[in-house]
Amino acid sequence: MRAGRSRHRRAAAAVWLVAAMASTGGAGAREWRPLDDDGVHDPAAPGLQYLQKPSEALSVLPPDTAGNRVNWVEALRQGIIKPRTNVFPETKVNLLDLDVIFPETSEMPMVRFPHLVHTEWLDCANCHDHLFKKKIGANPVNMFKILEGEYCGRCHGAVAFPLTECKRCHSVPRNDLIR
Amino acid sequence: MTTAALAGLGRVLRRRGLAMMLATLCVALLAGLTAPGSHAEYGDVVINNFSDKAEMRPVVFPHWFHRVRFRCKVCHADLGFKFQAGGNEINMLKIIDGEYCGACHNGEIAWSIENCDLCHSGKPGTPTQVHESTLQKLLTPVNK
Incomplete structure (x- = not known):
């Protein structure tokens, strides 16, 4: 139990360090790399000129400091973006307003x-039950597993906001709930 | 004195927590120093399961472009894409059959598959992975 806690602390410290470094380098104007200089596209690829540039699409959207x-x-x-909810007509949208x-x-x-x-983005089946059981306390989530891409880490740290944004999830001071 | 100091340092470094933090700090410093360098957009997925062998450029899938137009569930629930870069065994036969990318890239919802170069636009030899992930930034950049 004690060892588990100190593992938690170390994981949190590692993430925090990267967050601190990222924040010192990431301050200032929003910038997006051009596709021919982003390290993954081949500048010689003939299709590149037809692809939308990230700066063109993303600069008009509400700002954030990460991802x-x-x-x-x-x-x-x-309503600035209106992403479709389905391509098949029979798909249902299931919204749930419940905080855990x-x-x-x-x-x-x-x-x-x-x-x-x-x-608003996902379907119940995206997380339940293969990532999270539908039962309070039944999911042994920790930062190590999340960093390895389990639980929240399936999306956060890859596509949804990065794992360096600690306080967006860790947002409820302990005293608030006791009161 | 030096030997004792080195031995002490070695003992400390063997403790996983501190070693992890030091490694993280080094990587973070390195990342900070090379900040203006090339980096993919957050969430860009390179899929190179078969492309290199087929002498095609690997596929670059931009999440940012697609999430402006579709909610996550469209691809990850309705079309059955697993949350795993390269884990979907996508091939051109399935796409032509209307599976995976082919559910939209059929000339009706999005441009059709004869536009090979629009997806196959990656640098040859780029590994299959989600780029710019938090884990990638925590680990030694083996592929850089």
Whole structure:
């Protein structure tokens, strides 16, 4: 139990260090690399000239400081983007407004998981039950597993906001709930 | 004195936590120093399961472009894309059959598959992975 806690602390410290370094380098204007200089596209690829540039699409969306430098949740809620919910007509949209608190977070503030914002983008089946059981306390989530791409880490740290944004999840001070 | 100091340092470094933090700091410093260098857009996925062998450029899938137009669930629930870079065994036969990318890239919802160069636009030899991930930034950049 004690060892587990100190592992948690070390994982949190490692993430925090990267977050601190990233924030010192990432301050200032929002910038997006051109496709021919992003390290993954081949500058000689004949299709490159036809592809939309990230700066063209993303600079008009609500700003953020991490990931794509776009607040995707706000972009959706303000109706600035209107991403389709389905390509098959029979697909149902299931919204759920239910917050779940994860209290076992060592010295960090507790985690609040808002279903609503997640169900605006995702379907229940994306997480349940292969990533998360539908039962409070039944999911042994920790930062090591998340960093390895399990649980929240399936999306956060890859596509949804990065794992260096500790306080976006660890947002509930312990005293707030006790009161 | 030096030997004792080195031995002490070695003992400390063998403790995983500190070693991990030092490694992280080094990588972070390196990343900071090379900050203006090339980097993919957050969430860009390179899929190179078969491309290199087929002498095609690997595929670059930009999540940012697609999430402006589609919610995650369209591809990850309805079309069955697993949350795993390269884990979907996509091939051109399935795409032509209307599976995976082919559910939209059929000339009706999005441009059709004869535009090979629009997807196959990656640098040859780029490994299959999600680029710019937090884990990638924490680990030694083996592929750089």
